[in-house]
Amino acid sequence: MGMNMTEKILARGAGRESVKPGDLLLAKVDFAMGHDLTIPPASKIMREQMGATRVWDPERLAVVQDHFQPAKDTASAALGKTTRDWARAMGIKWYFEVGDGGICHTVLPERGLVLPGELIVGADSHSCTYGALNNFATGVGSTDLACVLSLGELWFRVPETLKFVYHNRLSEWVEAKDLILAVIGHLTVDGARSKAMEHTGEALKHIDMEGRLTMTNMAIEAGAKNGIMEYDEVTEAFLKGIAKRPYTPVSSDPDAAYEKVFEFDAEKVELSVAKPMSPDAYAPLSEVIGTKLDQVFIGSCTNSRIGDLRRAAAVLKGRRVHPHTRLLITPSSTETARMAEREGLIRIFYDAGASWTVSTCGACLGGHMGVLGEGETCLSTTNRNFPGRMGHPKALVYLSNPVVAAASAVAGEIIHPAEIMKRAPVAV
Amino acid sequence: MTAERGLVLRGNSWKFGDNVDTDQIIPARYAIYSMDEKVLGEHAMEDVPDNAGWSKKVLAGDILVAGSNFGCGSSREIAPVAIRAAGISAVIADSFARIFFRNAINIGYPILQCPQAAEAVRQGDQLEIDLEEGIIKNLTQGDEYRADAFPEFMTELIHMGGLAPWVRKRLAEKEAARSR
Numbered sequence A: 001m002g003m004n005m006t007e008k009i010l011a012r013g014a015g016r017e018s019v020k021p022g023d024l025l026l027a028k029v030d031f032a033m034g035h036d037l038t039i040p041p042a043s044k045i046m047r048e049q050m051g052a053t054r055v056w057d058p059e060r061l062a063v064v065q066d067h068f069q070p071a072k073d074t075a076s077a078a079l080g081k082t083t084r085d086w087a088r089a090m091g092i093k094w095y096f097e098v099g100d101g102g103i104c105h106t107v108l109p110e111r112g113l114v115l116p117g118e119l120i121v122g123a124d125s126h127s128c129t130y131g132a133l134n135n136f137a138t139g140v141g142s143t144d145l146a147c148v149l150s151l152g153e154l155w156f157r158v159p160e161t162l163k164f165v166y167h168n169r170l171s172e173w174v175e176a177k178d179l180i181l182a183v184i185g186h187l188t189v190d191g192a193r194s195k196a197m198e199h200t201g202e203a204l205k206h207i208d209m210e211g212r213l214t215m216t217n218m219a220i221e222a223g224a225k226n227g228i229m230e231y232d233e234v235t236e237a238f239l240k241g242i243a244k245r246p247y248t249p250v251s252s253d254p255d256a257a258y259e260k261v262f263e264f265d266a267e268k269v270e271l272s273v274a275k276p277m278s279p280d281a282y283a284p285l286s287e288v289i290g291t292k293l294d295q296v297f298i299g300s301c302t303n304s305r306i307g308d309l310r311r312a313a314a315v316l317k318g319r320r321v322h323p324h325t326r327l328l329i330t331p332s333s334t335e336t337a338r339m340a341e342r343e344g345l346i347r348i349f350y351d352a353g354a355s356w357t358v359s360t361c362g363a364c365l366g367g368h369m370g371v372l373g374e375g376e377t378c379l380s381t382t383n384r385n386f387p388g389r390m391g392h393p394k395a396l397v398y399l400s401n402p403v404v405a406a407a408s409a410v411a412g413e414i415i416h417p418a419e420i421m422k423r424a425p426v427a428v
Numbered sequence B: 001m002t003a004e005r006g007l008v009l010r011g012n013s014w015k016f017g018d019n020v021d022t023d024q025i026i027p028a029r030y031a032i033y034s035m036d037e038k039v040l041g042e043h044a045m046e047d048v049p050d051n052a053g054w055s056k057k058v059l060a061g062d063i064l065v066a067g068s069n070f071g072c073g074s075s076r077e078i079a080p081v082a083i084r085a086a087g088i089s090a091v092i093a094d095s096f097a098r099i100f101f102r103n104a105i106n107i108g109y110p111i112l113q114c115p116q117a118a119e120a121v122r123q124g125d126q127l128e129i130d131l132e133e134g135i136i137k138n139l140t141q142g143d144e145y146r147a148d149a150f151p152e153f154m155t156e157l158i159h160m161g162g163l164a165p166w167v168r169k170r171l172a173e174k175e176a177a178r179s180r
């Protein structure tokens, strides 16, 4: 029996010829990540409970200041400082200060730090994002991270794999975000619990790396351990000139085993939202048209990369955000912000009346810079809308793609972007 | 606390539903207090709808009983830490989300997967858990349930008090091998 990509990478890490779902392994980790919320506890556990004095390999760890940074108060300043001091003391090579990096799950791929065939863990649930680059990447807690920091290895249970085949291609306006929202709606937030999600099929050929990262980013929203994609020309082109290490891609054997295979006709996928208060509360956009909005947020590691901003800007150009609505735009990384600046997108956002922030997690986790109040309604391009996620537990959050978000900010209510594009721009 | 061999836990149950995520268990706004277990305990389960002030009602030793996919969402290890700090001695669920499951095992906190108990236990039932045997007795209803067995390695981790002592041992072995 052959193996699929996830199994091959875990077998490689454990130094075994083959593995099967359910096996418990001790495997070598190729790269790890921690941020301002997870490095402080992990470094403490490592030092005090594990008795380790140095990191297994300071070149194989990224430390990113993103969650509550720039510090929003003295408590988060203390976390930022602990993270900074520790990274310095340990000689961590890939340390990203505020203003230099951005959101961890955007920074690592764009700097070529997470590569095909590798086994990667991050002390953050959305570490599954990296799998779009043909690796096994999963989120872990602080004690797990401390174990990796100390030893460079960690225990894993080989997951069962669910295979997704996407036929045809997405239709006009419909994005990778809509597709993954539809998949999660179908699976539920429990549907892939502890399993691997392998995405394949014709439709992926036409989805760029940004869109692919959006899809693997949300694997955890179906409870999955990881999301993974095949290596192809898109992957190769994306990594050209940026990959920081040599790498060996993996592919699934033709006779690899899957727990279940799901087939989707990408062409039939509509513009989609997740309704309050769960990422699996799927609805086609048409069902929620007209929902009044207090806030629109374009941000996060899911959907605020440069392509997302370009498409949002195309809608906002020469238009104004509705007077009853506020639009916050947080670029996914400093590199994204730089490109947006060069291309004149930031001017478009300001002219539209949007607020443009430094790259940070910020509003995505109800941390700072855009926390929702009681009874407010928000349309967000993020990945998760559980109660309290973006602020008050009684705030209502819808998830959508960035073009729908931008158009809805102009309308002050959820709308199909084609409707906005039909209206002539008012401002010049 | 760590689960010593032969340990029996006793307490009253607090029932919760399916898909209780980590943002409800300990909202992200308290993550900046991640190094302060007392604060975390005070805010445990606070964003579960209509559950504000819950931790004040918990008696030390009480047992949390939840539905499926308990602890889904973020990777925050402070989720099991907050529940433990609130006084809950063990969590029983129909099923656990992956990262919550790992985190609990890694900190040596007893969790039991038992669909039967998740279904049958009512709010306030008095429970007794034999961790070694994985048996949950419902003293109120006069019933008994058997939890799913953990793989050996995980049982070992729980007995050792979590992953940290295991790493300490392994580091020492590596050190010894190097100086040999």
Ligand code: SF4
Pocket: A067, A103, A104, A105, A124, A126, A299, A300, A301, A302, A360, A361, A364, A365, A382, A383
């Ligand atoms: S942007 Fe949101 S989902 Fe992404 S890492 Fe930050 S808090 Fe997590």
